[in-house]
Amino acid sequence: MKLHQLSVFMENKPGQLVAPCKALADAGISIITLSLADTEQFGILRLVVKDATEAQKVLEIAGFVVKVTEVIALQVPDCAGGLSELLARIENAEVNIEYMYAFTDKLDDKGVLVFRFSDPDRALEVLGEDVEVVSRVDLYEKLGVK
């Protein structure tokens, strides 16, 4: 149910993003989605790829510090109120959303968002059966990731 996301430490200066992307490209690893958190001083690049273990190795050899984090990808109805209804369940359970970002592609006509919850297991529990959790297989097969 959970996805393995890679987090990469970045310095906040021009031209820093090229190196990790190039390292992955050279290894033939495609990035499914990504997000960049930045502060004045540094940034954290967050990536979802098909083979997280392999990508971690590639990035570490290229000199990056990499952490693997468990995230959950959820299908969110692409209509007004689709997200807020889902968030309400999380909020009521007092689970914290540390960050979230979106996939560019839709899955079965729904949007797909990546969530980092303070307590992923608890979040899965309270979401209810009608919320579709996107498994790795769904991602790769339905989104057609090579």
Place this chain on the structure above:
Amino acid sequence: MTTATSNASSLFNPTSAPDYLPVDQLRCLQLQRLQRIVRRAYENVELYRTRMVERGVAPGDIQSLDDIAALPFTVKTDLRDTYPFGMFASPMNEIVRTHASSGTTGKPIVVAYTQDDINVWKEVMVRTFACCSLHSGDIVQNAYGYGLFTGGLGAHYGLETLGATVIPISGGNTARQIMVMKDFNVTAICSTPSYFIHLMEKANEMGIPLKDLPLRAGVFGAEPWTSAMREYVEREAGIKAYDIYGLSEIIGPGVASACCAQEGLHIFEDHFYPEIIDPETGEVLPDGEEGELVFTTLSKWAMPMLRYRTRDITTLMTEPCPCGRSIRRIARIGRRSDDMFIIRGVNVFPSQIEEALLRVEGAVPHYQIILTRDGGLDQVEVEVEVTAELFTDSVKGMEVLQKQFVRAIADIIGIRVAVRLVKPQSIPRSEGKAKRVIDKRNEG
């Protein structure tokens, strides 16, 4: 019976005998040598003669060791001003070797040795290695640079005289260093502390952690470092790390060495007479007070040094050492007055920053201090490498880490300075002396 005797004798190297001289005999020897060397300096080096005449001191005025305070000081610029051979007391046909400082700014300083000086150097290096628990049978990788720098050849001759097996690998080519260390079953290494940390890191990358190798001792010198760094090295590499101290102007390595007690460094004071002075006034300070270390060479023939100011800040320890040596010790040198910088009116030494950074759990000692000037005010920024252990996926976590570094530094130096987290491997690694401070104050 013979086995027992040889085992016992292998623990005590006869060359180390002067380390155990009764104090009154040692002082007597020092005075005799001092009188001889002052006379030699006066008679053969113009700079000393001129200065002594100016101060109204003659060689005959040195009647006790305390009379040394009447002699003029010598400073590094004196060696530059007399470049290359102006401080030599021997004619060239008696000089068998010269070395020179790295000379990062301007002309290098040149030092000279007669054959007797080389023999003294070998002797003090044997005593150094004996202090560091090395003996015949050790396989020693000498990663100090060979060449004009005194470190490489100084250690080399000492190790050979000791009877250890020397691998004269010099600095650099880190992957080969690790291969040799593993394949030759190296038991001890000589290098700068910063280069050894680089070796440790590279060894881990190569999947050959130094902990798993027979390496048991490290003899580290040529740059100031902290106890925190030494403990880090001992823990990570599974070795005992010994501090050694020396400077080319005095002889090279072999001026002082840590012993098994690892509490200060024994000065081979039958050859190098120490004083601690107030760096502002030049007054000699009482034992135990902190000040600038000054040396007078008592036996160096080709190039005697009278009251040479080292710019190193330390204290003289007179209490007996648990190791049994009677020669005095200096406290480990973490501060070199040349490295000091002033930020918002506060004197700061790079070693204080190092100590602070190592207080943060999981930090590795890869850091750099950048000095800049902004509108006439000096600014400092400390760059610290982020490791896998330190890295968390949350922005908040990383900000907390950065604040931990800022606070640790403030706890030691009393002011808050900027800390920037940088990528691993982004701070240049040194194969010799580490460059901890990047001074950009006079740029642009």
